[in-house]
Amino acid sequence: MEPFAFQTFPQRVVFGSGTLAAIGDEIERLGHRRAVVLSTPEQAASAGAVAEDLGSLCVGVFAGAAMHTPVSVTEAALRQVTALNADCLVSIGGGSTTGLGKAIALRTNLDQIVIPTTYAGSEATPILGETEDGEKTTRRSAKVLPEVVVYDTDLTLGLPIRLSVTSGLNAIAHAIEALYTQDRNPVISLLAAEGIRALGVALPKVIVDPKNREARSDALYGAWACGTCLGAVGMALHHRICHVLGGSFDLPHSETHAVILPHATAFNETTVGTLLRPAAQAIAVEELGPGLYDLSLRLGAPMTLRQIGMLEEGLDRAADLIVDKPYWNPRPADRHSVRQLLDDAYFGRRPSLH
Numbered sequence: 001m002e003p004f005a006f007q008t009f010p011q012r013v014v015f016g017s018g019t020l021a022a023i024g025d026e027i028e029r030l031g032h033r034r035a036v037v038l039s040t041p042e043q044a045a046s047a048g049a050v051a052e053d054l055g056s057l058c059v060g061v062f063a064g065a066a067m068h069t070p071v072s073v074t075e076a077a078l079r080q081v082t083a084l085n086a087d088c089l090v091s092i093g094g095g096s097t098t099g100l101g102k103a104i105a106l107r108t109n110l111d112q113i114v115i116p117t118t119y120a121g122s123e124a125t126p127i128l129g130e131t132e133d134g135e136k137t138t139r140r141s142a143k144v145l146p147e148v149v150v151y152d153t154d155l156t157l158g159l160p161i162r163l164s165v166t167s168g169l170n171a172i173a174h175a176i177e178a179l180y181t182q183d184r185n186p187v188i189s190l191l192a193a194e195g196i197r198a199l200g201v202a203l204p205k206v207i208v209d210p211k212n213r214e215a216r217s218d219a220l221y222g223a224w225a226c227g228t229c230l231g232a233v234g235m236a237l238h239h240r241i242c243h244v245l246g247g248s249f250d251l252p253h254s255e256t257h258a259v260i261l262p263h264a265t266a267f268n269e270t271t272v273g274t275l276l277r278p279a280a281q282a283i284a285v286e287e288l289g290p291g292l293y294d295l296s297l298r299l300g301a302p303m304t305l306r307q308i309g310m311l312e313e314g315l316d317r318a319a320d321l322i323v324d325k326p327y328w329n330p331r332p333a334d335r336h337s338v339r340q341l342l343d344d345a346y347f348g349r350r351p352s353l354h
């Protein structure tokens with residue numbers, strides 16, 4: 001065994017079906033009585049239903065969360081939360097809503113109860129990415145880690161197939177980078193392989209029957225495992241690329257992860273293939289990068305940057321921005337190799353390790 005350090009986080013996780021009914025108990029367990037429910041405009045009805053169920057424990061709803069956590073939205077929500085004298089936040093939705101809750105918690109120290117409805121995994125991390133003036137900045141702070149996460153598999157039955165797939169691949173990306181990151185440790189590596197296995201089994205079933213409860217439950221469990229990996233250890237090239245493409249080119253978050261994943265994985269696999277063996281075994285392939293490409297194709301995921309809104313003339317600037325800041329990666333990634341990787345992802349070429 002190589003030397004390692006392992007840090008755990010104080011967070012309560014409730015997982016199951018019908019667990020939404022326990023939100024009131026969770027608020028009271030934390031000693032609170034004045035919750036504000038957060039969501040995106042698209043999930044305002046879900047937020048309204050939660051608010052209604054909570055009755056007097058809820059003092060208001062803010063349904064304005066947006067992708068990449070714009071600071072202007074946070075400031076508007078903050079004004080409402082302050083005016084309502086809220087004592088905790090209930091975030092129902094994907095990473096965008098969780099991000100808004102975290103951004104408010106950073107500024108107020110309010111406790112958060114998160115009800116995730118995608119597989120993005122933000123609820124399991126002390127990480128917050130915010131955007132202002134076209135730039136995305138990411139920080140790690142214990143203040144933003146949600147106190148309670150309530151996973152209710154029923155809420156994912158209606159998650160659209162495309163978002164199920166891209167969000168599931170987003171989750172797998174967290175686990176893959178956790179396997180080779182410099183601060184990897186044996187506990188998180190086990191969880192990473194298990195998360196990839198669970199999603200690898202579940203997603204092909206979800207696309208055939210989105211209401212398959214067992215598959216939905218496995219997928220959400222896999223998302224929790226992968227999100228926990230993201231929260232526990234550092235990431236590398238894959239996340240750096242997606243951070244730049246999302247923050248500076250406004251590409252959609254989970255789709256970007258889906259397109260980049262096979263390419264970034266193959267790039268690193270030539271150097272850390274042994275560390276990636278558990279992931280390859282988890283999805284029953286010999287070579288992980290090409291295997292992920294085939295899995296994405298089978299799942300009907302977007303396969304090219306071109307189809308998710310990237311312009312070819314932006315690739316040079318993207319490569320410049322990606323290598324602009326020093327970040328750790330198991331295989332050194334210079335401007336030339338990053339530009340080549342972006343080109344392969346732009347046109348959707350199947351990666352090769354040879």
Ligand code: NAD
Nearest residue numbers: 040042067068094095096117118120122125127159253254
């Ligand atoms: P999202 O939260 O932006 O959701 C996309 C859309 O799908 C939204 O309109 C949302 O309301 C809707 N939606 C969500 N769940 C649904 C459901 N069950 N049924 C129907 N519609 C549903 O997407 P996402 O991929 O979950 O999150 C992306 C955001 O999360 C990005 O801003 C990203 O930076 C952030 N993120 C942060 C972390 C972190 O640790 N800080 C980790 C992962 C993602």
